Amino acid sequence: MVPAHVPAGRVVDFDIFSPPGVERDYFAAWQRLAESETGPNHGLVWTTANGGHWIATRGAVVRALWTDAERLSNACLAVTPGLGEVMQFIPLQQDGAEHKACRGAVMKGLASRHVMAMEPQVTAAARELTATLRPRGACEFVADFAEILPLNVFLTMIAVPLEDRPRLRRLGAQLTRPDGTMTVEQLKQAADDYLWPFIAQRLEQPGDDLFSRILAEPIDGRAWTVDEARRMCRNLLFGGLDTVAAMIGMVALHLARHPEDQERLRAEPELIPAAADELMRRYPTVGVSRNAVADVAIDGVVIRAGDLVYLPSVLHNLDPASFGQPERVDFSRGLSPMRHSTLGAGAHRCVGAGLARMEIIVFLREWLAAMPRFALAPDRPVTMKGGNVGACTELPLVWAA
Helix, strand or coil, X not given: CCCCCCCHHHEECCCCCCCCCCCCCHHHHHHHHHCCCCHHHCCEEEECHHHCEEEECCHHHHHHHHCCCCCEECCCCCCCCCHHHHHCCCCCCCCHHHHHHHHHHHHHHCCHHHHHHHHHHHHHHHHHHHHHHHHHCEEEHHHHHHCCHHHHHHHHHCCCCHHHHHHHHHHHHHHHCCCCCCCHHHHHHHHHHHHHHHHHHHHHCCCCCHHHHHHCCCECCECCCHHHHHHHHHHHHHHCCCHHHHHHXXXXXXXXXXXXXXXXXXXXXXXXXXXXXXXXXXCCCEEEEEEECXXXXXXXXXECCCCEEEEEXXXXXXXXXXXXXXXXXXXXXXXXXXXXXXXXXXXXXXXXXXXXXXXXXHHHHHHHHHCCCEEECCCCCCEEECCCECEEEECEEEECC
């Protein structure tokens, strides 16, 4: 049912988990919504899919709503029914002063000095993976690299066994792209059952891992409660399982399609940090949900308190009104600060943004230094998927062994 306050001309049937054509091209699937009969005329549409919710389809609207922390709450977490009520992530689902206090502790645990201290380990892991793959002359990049490097880095940071990566990867996929095999309650319980022995140990005997550093930081002068510790560790676990893997896959896809960019970065490695920023801008795959706690008048309509709004970073970053020639990769664009939405915006900007950027830079540096020119395998297709984090599902690459 479409609410009475939604104009008929704003109504579409668009499922964020399965946009038409997403298997072939995640970005084109979203751009078709913005360019549809409804899209060009409006920056907000109402979809009847998944219980009904708003979708921001213009860059300016996406950005304005993403940064409106007063009238739009993060508590709902996602379009998936019941997910926010069950997960209760800290600090992601908090607002106001409560969010600021808990986020401050998490940010101290992820301070730049800790991220930079991890760079030698990330570099070593990337070199080991590339050295293993180089003689093969081909790989399925998602399974062989993109889903290994960032997950191993994160699991090392929280000091849990690397051999648990496949088990945790499956849980992360259920959060961002639920397939119906687990209820929300079962997903939360599986994460909590896994994490609790590690949390209990960190609370009793803190080490130098990420969880220990955060839990050692007081919240407004007091210690973390057990419930808060569970919710925070649950948040960081899921946050570290999907987004960077998806981004590395998209960056590799671009380079495979554009050998001239490979050669330029090999010849000018000093451009790699700027290239990382521009490639993250060009290939955003994260979308977030906000729940209106007050009426918001925008784009000629009123988002009513209680409405759900979905904010896809792709429709901000690839909007020509937000970035000139947005589909063109221009490394010089990355030399100046950019207000793209790949890593969020405003009070809820990704707490792991610095870590994610460092991992992309290390991947570019080490992969391009170790590998010859690589390309897409001519006999196997690239496939993608949608969801709160879109990603390549298969990315077959080839090179001269």
